[in-house]
Amino acid sequence: MLFSQILISIGLLQLASAAAIAPLSKRAIPTPVSAATARYYLKDMTVTPQGNEPPYDRDLFTHWITRDGQNVRVDSECRATSGTWYDEYTGNTYPLASDVDIDHMVPLSNAWRSGARYWTSDQRRDFANDLQRPQLIAVDDSTNQRKGDSGPEDFMPPRAAFHCTYIRAWVQVKHDYQLTVTQAEYNKIDSVLVNC
Numbered sequence: 001m002l003f004s005q006i007l008i009s010i011g012l013l014q015l016a017s018a019a020a021i022a023p024l025s026k027r028a029i030p031t032p033v034s035a036a037t038a039r040y041y042l043k044d045m046t047v048t049p050q051g052n053e054p055p056y057d058r059d060l061f062t063h064w065i066t067r068d069g070q071n072v073r074v075d076s077e078c079r080a081t082s083g084t085w086y087d088e089y090t091g092n093t094y095p096l097a098s099d100v101d102i103d104h105m106v107p108l109s110n111a112w113r114s115g116a117r118y119w120t121s122d123q124r125r126d127f128a129n130d131l132q133r134p135q136l137i138a139v140d141d142s143t144n145q146r147k148g149d150s151g152p153e154d155f156m157p158p159r160a161a162f163h164c165t166y167i168r169a170w171v172q173v174k175h176d177y178q179l180t181v182t183q184a185e186y187n188k189i190d191s192v193l194v195n196c
Helices: 003-016 035-044 108-113 121-127 143-145 159-175 185-194
Strands: 069-072 080-086 100-104 134-139
Touching: 035 159, 035 185, 100 143, 108 121, 134 143, 159 185
Parallel strands: none
Antiparallel strands: 069 080, 100 134
């Protein structure tokens, strides 16, 4: 992912609205729904195998924007040049933009196979750049690459303390966008929510 382009928009957004929002050091993904609400949403989701016709094409999701940085500085081309980023997945803080990626909580290809293939271009753009829901988060680049397009049945963040938040965010995004879940995905979500 071209992280510097992502960081620009988030950094500028944060700088432009600094007076109206919490200090950058307090920024994080929007708080996901409660565990009780996530359990309710999960029971309402359609469980079905994923489809991939027509085949997934990342270019059909117009993106990037930026979020979650602290003291982000950008160059004349709006690329992040400095700042610090806290990674909820690992619990580490990174001083270099090159060390982090912006992760889509529900990966674009997962969304495609779960129903986004039927969306309009505008709907896919909105999903890929959603700052209102817990969909975009700055994380360690190698952890994000390990996640790839996996759902929670195949990937959970290394930091166990973030598991409940991760699953609540995943369910909220899938629910709000009316995306389907597979049986394995449903089972994993359900097993994590029991302990939240």
